[in-house]
Each structure stands twice: as structure tokens, then as C-alpha cells.
Amino acid sequence: MATDLAPIISVRDLNVEFRLRQGIVHAVKNVSFELRPGRTLGLVGESGSGKSVTARALMQLVDPPGYIASGAMMLGDTDIAKLGRRGPAIRALRGADISMIFQEPMSSLSPVHTIGSQIIEALRLHLKLGHADARKRAIELLQQVEIADAQRNIDRYTFEFSGGMRQRVMIAMALACNPRVLIADEPTTALDVTTQAEVLDLIRRIQRERGMAMLLITHDMGVVAEVADDIAVMYRGEIVEAGPVDQVFHQASHHYTQRLLSSVLKLEGTAELKAGPVAGAAPILSVKGLGKTYLVGAGAFGGRAKSSFRAVNDVSFQLGAGESLGIVGESGSGKTTLGRLIMRSVEPTDGEVVFSPDGAPAMDVRSLDRAGLRRYYEQVRFVFQDPFSSLNPRMSVREIVGEPLHVSGSLNGRALTTRVRELLDLVGLDPDVMGRYPHAFSGGQRQRIGIARALALEPKILIADEPTSALDVSIRSQILDLLLDLQRRLGLSYIMISHDIGVIRYFCDRVAVMRQGKIVEIGDAKTVCTAPSHPYTKALISAVPYPDPRTPRMSRREKYFENSA
């Protein structure tokens, strides 16, 4: 590997601590690494591993109560660790020698300043350009990051741009003063996969053209494999393994890295637990021509709407008994609304949903009255995306899991408690914790509580809306395995809504791909994920970064344009 070039930045034994009420937390412990021109170091780890804090420490941007306790960060002859958080010395470096791209393109830019003024500011500050020159340069920068019509767009505000566009603006701003080092902190986490692929392409191209050193912070092993040259794995504040990408991916020596990679790779395959649909089973749920129209711009006095928007458009599919159907799509594809329409927490504007459980009369869901809906809710249950907001913080686990039992009137008192114990045991939680409140549990545990609640009334169907997207990758597969295990034991049918192709491929028998409210493709999960037929699906699947540096997928992806359909 090319390590011949002298490092621009070398970090030695960096320690960052946070002084909190409960005591001192060592967020970063003895971290050392080097950044070399033209190369990208991927710093990976799960949430709380200290990778973001490390990145911020490089620019002295760790906010109190955090502070750099010890260590050196040499940029040439300057030790950044000794510069302090304020003062002209560190300010002269920030934005000029080292620049940073942040995760949230929405909140990382000021909403009340034009994008131009935010770029021009950096140019005038470090390059001492006049206003006219700075503006000209800002337009060039916007053109470099492939923002069309830069002349006009420079005077627009951030809220007039999409997420991907905002991230391009962010990149233009970071590049403004030709920095030698670029730090990208989860630059594409908030973006859809296809947008992510484009933004990563752009970052990588510019970084190579300019010969910058780059530190890429990410939790996504796929992104590292596709983009980075070297990799450092962080776990609980320490770098547990570092080296060239290929070496770390294929000869990982630390057990944490091995575990991380195996849980990532697991989601690249299909679950072993998968039961598969019962052959020749009748459909338990069928959706026909389902649609939802929102009126936009209706006045407060009930004035006529200016326009309408089809969130879900003519969606039809059938869910077989014992089957797992995936609904995959990017943000705004209508997949979440679809889930809510089936549950009727959002009223459909057209189409029909028929629930036909085994050995009972079929229900036309749209025509159910209050009591009917209640019976429907006993058999069709929902698992939420956010394990924090979906559990009432003011109710104990026993009350949360027992609520459906209590309301249906089926169980009371001791019998109810016994059933709650059973349910908690079923989802792999210690039944003795049921007196506790949700704040005492981690994200994964909370999601298990949510599943226990869903199972309380022995349902037939579970609709899960991104049940794992708020969780770290290692916990993700555990929850999916739990759901699959439950399916086998309880004969459940699933609708799994997700943006994550990996989750779908791992979990589902069949998959429907949604785009702009419509299903563009539906079929066997394996076929759709490996040999998609619709060009949009092709683009979507090929844009997912593959967690193996030897077989990059994203860089050879297919692009989808409206007219290529």
C-alpha cells in the first residue's frame, strides 16, 4: 500500500473526556492515526463509539463539557491539541486547512441566509477576496459540486433545496478555501441510497482531483468498503483495529471487528431461519387499487385546495398466510403511508383492503365501524420505527404490554400479569423487568417490548414499519431473527416496510418496490434483489454500497432517469 507520502495530520494518543454529573466519561481513549494526501481513512464504529468526537477534536470543535485531555494532533509543525478552542490560531486553520462536512444537511446550514452568503463568507475570511470575486468563486464551486444553474441558485435559501442538494452546498462550502484535509462526518447517513451514491461519487472524485486527505466517519461498512483506502474501527472510544481496507475486511484480527463484519455480511444474505410461505396458502390480506390523495394548500376557511398530491397511488398486492412481504422504497415513496392506510390510521381515499383470516369471515377494512375496527386491530398489529416515541414513558412495561389485553377484556388481574410474563419471555426479555418504565431500556430492548405488545392478542399479521432502522447493525439482525423465530412459532404473516435492501433481502419472501406512491415491481425477494427487472429497482439495488472492498457495487451502479422507464 502506498504509505510513501508524508502524513498531513498525525494524531497520537488522543484522549477526549466529558465531565458530567455522573463522573468523567472517556469518550476517546488513546487514539492514533495519520491522514495522508490523496488517501481516505474510514473511521467506523457503532453509535457511541467516539468516532464523531474524534473528528470534532481534530478541529477543536468538541463542545463543553467535553475537552481534549491529552495527546497530540500534528498538522505540520502545529499541534492542534495545544491551540485551544478559541483564538485566532485555531480559527486560521478551520475552513482553510481543515474543512468538515456534517451529517444533517438540513440543520447544518443556516435557514435564514442564502447559500451563497454562507459560502462567500468563508472565501472572504480566509482568502481575503473582494465581494465580487468571492461571488464568482462561489458560483464556480457550486458548479463543481454539480448544482445546476448556479448563477441563480446562489441566491436561494436552503429550504428551497432537496437533502442531496443541500449536502452538495455543504461540500462546496467545505472546499471553498482549498483545504488540505476534509473531514466528512456521516455525510450521507441522512440521504437516500441513490442520492448517497451520487454524493459519495462527488466527494471521492473531488478528493482525488485535489489530492486532499480525507477522514470519513461512518457507521456503514458498505460505505467504507466503497470509498476508503484505510480503515480504523472504533469501539467504546478506542481504535481496536486499523489497516488497509482489504486487510481489515478479509483478515480482521480483533473479535469486535469480526463480529461487526459478520453481522453486516449476515444482512447481505438470506436468513437461515426463514420458514418460507406455506405452499398454496390462501391470501390473508389483499389490497386492491389502494390510494391516498392529499390536498395541498387548503385555506383555513376551507378554501379550495391549490393542488393535490398522490401519496399512494393504485397499490395492489396480496399477502399469503405465513408469508413475509417487504415494501421497499426511498423517502417519499409512500411506503409508510401505505402501512398506515392498511391500519386505517390514515383513511384511504380509494381502493380496498380485505382481511380474510383462516376460518372466519373476511373483513372489508374500509367499511369497518368502530367495533369492527377493534376486532381488526386484534389480529393485525403494528410495530413502530422509533422505539423511543412508541412506548408511553409514563406507563410501566406491564401496563404497556398488558394494555391490549386489558382493553379487549380478555384477561384481568393475575391472569393478565401471567400473560405479560409469557410475552416478555417470548421476545427474549426477563419477565421480572415488567415493573420498570421504558426509560430503563436500550433501543433494542424497547423494540422487543413493542413486539411483545403487538403479539399480546395472538395476531395473524404484523406490519412492521422500519423496525430496525433506529438500531445499530449488530442489534438489527437480532431483532430480525426474533421476528423470524416468532413467525415460525406463531404462524404470523409479515409486512416489512423498509428503506434498507439488506433488511428486505434477509427477511422477506417477496418484495414490492415503491416509487412515488406506486409499486414499480413486485416479486420474489431473491429475484428482485439479485436480478431486478425494472430500471428503477436496478438503480436502487446497484446504489447500495457493498461491504467488501474487492467487489465494489456502487461505483458500477446503474442510473435511473425518469425517461429510462
Next chain:
Amino acid sequence: MGIYIAKRLLYMIPTLFGMSLISFVIIQLPPGDFLTSLVSAIADSGQGLDRASIDRLTALYGLDQPFYVQYWNWISGIVFRGDFGWSFDWGQPVSRLLWDRMGITLLVSGLSLILIWLIAIPIGIYSAVRRYSAGDYIFTFIGFIGLAIPTFILALGLMYVSFTYFGLNVGGLFSPEYEGARWSIAKFWDLLAHLWIPVVVVAISSTAALIRVMRANLADELGKPYVTTARAKGLSEFTLIMRYPVRIALNPFVSTIGWVLPALISGVTITAIVLNLPMAGPLLLRALVSQDMYLAGAFILIMSVLTLIGMLISDILLALLDPRIRYQ
């Protein structure tokens, strides 16, 4: 922008209607109508009023009509002719008594608002940036004291202190020598020399509240990612705080005019009564006590409408400051 202002104006109409209705209800509230008071007043002065005259007056003022007709008579007079009714206590049209006094009330309110902003914004910024510092605690404490003292007690206290310790009588708006004099620069200075007391008294209680608003707004903004972005650009701490979070925290601050203005007018009213200043307050009180209801109702209505106009101005200001509102 034009559409936005037009929309706001349109939204004001139902509010105006509601305010006028409440004002009219207040006019109607006292038992009996103003004619009863008039009759008894005339009777007190030794003259009698015969039945025919009473009936004539009743018809003239539409007092035998249902509520909505009376309301229509009243409001149409105001809207179309600027006629606010008759003050029997003063024997003059209400409109003649109204404007002078409202003018000074408005002047004091306006000056107070400016003073409040001049104090609250810098202190709010300081308190937010140096949260939990000694200075922050001191300002917070002073602020709470300001919040806790009712305006009229403050006015009384100030009156007492300036009289016993400085021998000043702070009542009135002019020194005796300028009382009846024509307007001149000297008289204007004299006015200012008297005006600062009500201005300060009125400002104090709202200042405390606004410091807290500014502090809370800015403290929220300081933790936002865009501040880190600006810091990562290499801006100096002062520049970046002023240019980004302060700029954004000012937006909700501007909209506080909505509730500061009614509080200010309230404060001015009661301060003027305590200090016996020739403003709307004492006249309103006198009107209410003597049940000179058209005068009282007119004051309440005009004060409310002025508040509403103030809010409109703050909305427009907010739209100018915040592109997100402007582009809606």
C-alpha cells in the same frame, strides 16, 4: 410579500370585529343605560327632564332598539364618520377627548418598547452565551424582581423615592411654566424630562420577561448544528454568534410584540393613573367610575386596535427577517 400582508390584513377583520363586540358589551354592561345616568345627572343639577324629552333621546340614540341595532349604530358611526358617541360627563363628543390622550399613551408605549429592546436584547444574548455564570444569575434575579412588582407599586415606589430623597414631584408631564405654553424645543425637553419616569416604569416589568425569552431562544439556537458549521469555517466566536444564532433567535423575539404590546398599554394605563399623567389611563378610570360608557368603550376599543396594528407591524417585520415565512 404583498400577498402575505394582504392575508394578514384579511385575518385582522374577524379579530377587529371581536374586539369591537367586546368593547360594546362593556359599554352595555352597567345596569341601566347612559340615558338613566344622564337623567339622574340632570335631575341632580336641579332641572327636570320631561317624559317627552326622554322618549326623544331614547329614539335618537336607538336605546329602544335590540342589541345588534345599537351595536350597528355605534360601530357604523365609528367606521364611517369617526364618531365615537357622546361623553355626557364632559359634554363633548368622545372623539374630541380621545386622540390627544391616546397619542401620548402611544408615545410612552413606543418609547418603552424601544427601551425594553435596548436592554433585553444585549442582556439576553449575554445571559445565553454565558449561561450559569455569575452575571447570568444576577440578571436573572433582577429580572425576576422586575417581574414580581406590579407596575403600579413600582410607580408608587418611584414616586415615593424621588419625593423623599430628591424632593421631586414626578406627577404630570410638564413643569408648571410649560403647562400652557406653546410647543417649543424647551417644552419638548421638559416633556422628555418628565416622560422618562413612566417610560422606565412601564419598561421594567416587560424587560424581565423579554430577557428570559431572548435567553431561552438563543440558548436553543446555540446548540444547533449550523453554529458548529459556522465555527468550522473559522469565524470568530463573536462574529458567528451575532451572525447566525442571534440573527435566528431574533425572529421569535420579534413576534413577542404580540403579547408585549397589550402588557405595555396596560402598564401605561395604570402608571398614568398612579402618577396622574394626562394620558388615557386616568380618563378611562374616571369614565368608568362615572359610567361615562361611550368614552370608556372608545378607549378600550382604540387601545385594542392599536395593539392589533402593532402586531401587524411585528408580523411584517418577522416576514422581512425570516425568508421561511416570506416564501410560504
Next chain:
Amino acid sequence: MEQVTLTEATLLPAAGMADAGQWKLMVWRFRRHRLAVVSLGIVVLLYLVAIFAEFLAPYGPDLTRPQYTYAPPQGISFVDHAADGALSWNPHAAGYDITVDQEAMRRTFTPNPDKIMPLGFFVRGEPYKLWGLFSADLHLIGPTKSGEVVYLLGSDRLGRDVLSRLIYGTRISMSIGLVGVVISLALGLFLGGISGFYGGIIDSLIQRLIEVVSAMPTIPLWMGLAAAIPLTWGPIEVYFTVTAIVSLLGWTSLAREVRGRFFSLRGEDFVTAARFDGVGEMRIIFRHMLPSMTSHVLAMVTLAVPAMIIAETSLSFLGIGLKPPVVSWGVLLQDAQNLRAISSAPWLLLWPALAVMVAVLSFNFLGDGLRDAADPYGD
């Protein structure tokens, strides 16, 4: 984005917290706010004063003594300084000589250090009926020698004891705050609730009403409403009317808060989850949503009390709220209305003003503490 990086294990609260319900967590958090805890003590104390006014006040509120007009505060000390410097327990008030200026028809009180007025605790004095029910004549404090009159905080124009009047005034002023807030809350909950629940036209109508009322300057509006109270009404009618007026204008912010919370809670996942659990509308509101609101509403209500107290005081001060013989802090301040009165007897302004301030400050701090504790699950 991770700001503070903690491993999941350290993020989990200590063992005791795991089983703690919301009220327990709120109490823990509230106790961290020292000023609020102290304020809670003061508020409780004020209400105790209001409840036991008859016992705590040395005299009745209306007891006039023409020979003691504008007597200055005598103060109170608990120990005696003997000539040799030794201290002995002997609660007493400072005495004075009274001279009458015949020409000005005015009494002057000159302090006389040789005269002291021994005081005792639990002394028998003027008989009263506690809460109008129990006859008693025991007072917390009073002169031990019968026939002596003590004015710890001075007397007013009619020779009435300011301390006693202040104590009786506490009963009226503090109860108006409480009753007013209850009426406000009822109105706010009702209107805010149906506004949030039904939405649509009803919601916009109520929102308009709130807008109109909150955009009108309160003091002129209060004045307008209070002035309509007929002079012929008795004290109790006036009391309730004034309370109603004061609360009529205080409900808007409560209604707004209730509605806002209602809307934001209705969109919460856990409320949707309850709906999917088959929970009925009523149970959703009372079992799932209300517990998240009560703490916030409690804080709002506490913060609304000071405004009520200030309103009552202001109206009574202007002479259009409560009127004598009712005694409230505002009524007491009426006596301090002109410069002459306060320059010759500043205690008439000082003590009631101090009482108002202490009450308002305490409620403010208490409300602040409650608000901070209201959401124990944040940060």
C-alpha cells in the same frame, strides 16, 4: 449525530430509577431546583397564614382606634440587653411617647428607648370565631399587659393594625389567586380540549376568540368589566365577580397550552399505538394522553396564579375591584394611593407591596421548578 458519547450501559439510569414512575422522577428533578423548593415552602406558609388568619392576627381587621392614627411600626425583638451586656429572653416591642399637636390636629409618635412593651406568645386577646365556627380568644402574639396596644407593622389612618389587616388580606388575595386559577383552568381545559379534540371549524372559532381576548390590553379590559359591578352588591358577590373577571382573561394561555399539547400528543407514536391496541377514545385521552399533560398543566397553572394576584391587587387599588370592608392586599394599597399618605406613612405601601412581591415571586419560582420537572424524560 453523537455529541456526548456514552456507551449504552452508562446511558441506562441507575437501578432505583428504572422502577420510578413519572411522579417520582418529577419529585427528584424538582428537588434539584432549590429556589423552587424554598418557594414551595413559602407558598404553603402563605396559605397557612390565610387559613389561620384569626389566630395569627393580633387584632381583628376592622378594629379602629382613633387615638393611634398612623402609629409607626414598633418592630419586635426577642431579647433584652441588660446594663451589663447580658442577654435575656424577653420578647418585646419598642415603645413610644405620643404627643398631640393641637393646632395641626396630628399625633406624633416619638420612640422612647426606655419604654418597652412586653410581648407574649399564645396570649388571650380579642375574641374571634375561627372560620366563623369556633369561638376563641387565643392569639399567636400580643402584649402581655392588658390595655396595651401594639402595632408591629404600624397602623393606618383609622388606627387599624396593619399586620392584622395584612394577615386577613392574605386570605382574600391568596384565595382569589387559587379560585381564579381553578376557573381559568376549567375554562381553558374545556375550550382548549374541545378545540384540540374536534379541530376544524370549532377549533378555528375558539382560536379566534383566544386571539381577540389575548390581543386586548388586560388592565383596561379588566377595568371595563369590573366597573360594571353594581355598587349595591355585597362583598361576597363582588369577590366572586372580581375572581371571575380576573380568570376570564387568564384562561386563554391555558387553553392555548392545552390545545398545543393535545395536538402534539395526538401525533405521538404511543397514542397511535394505543389506538392500534383497540383503546377507545375516552381511555386514550384519560389513560394515555392526560398523564403526559397534567404535569405541564400544573406548571402552567402555578405560573398563572401571580397574574391573578397582580390583577386583583391592581383592580382593588384603583377602587374598582374589591372594596372595604373586604380586606385584601389591593384594598390595603388603596390607602397608599397618594403621595401624602405614603410620605407620612410609608409602611402603608411597604408591607402590602412586599406581601404581593413575595407571593408573586414564590409562585413564579415554584412554577419554574415545576415546569423544569414536568418532563422528566427530556435531556
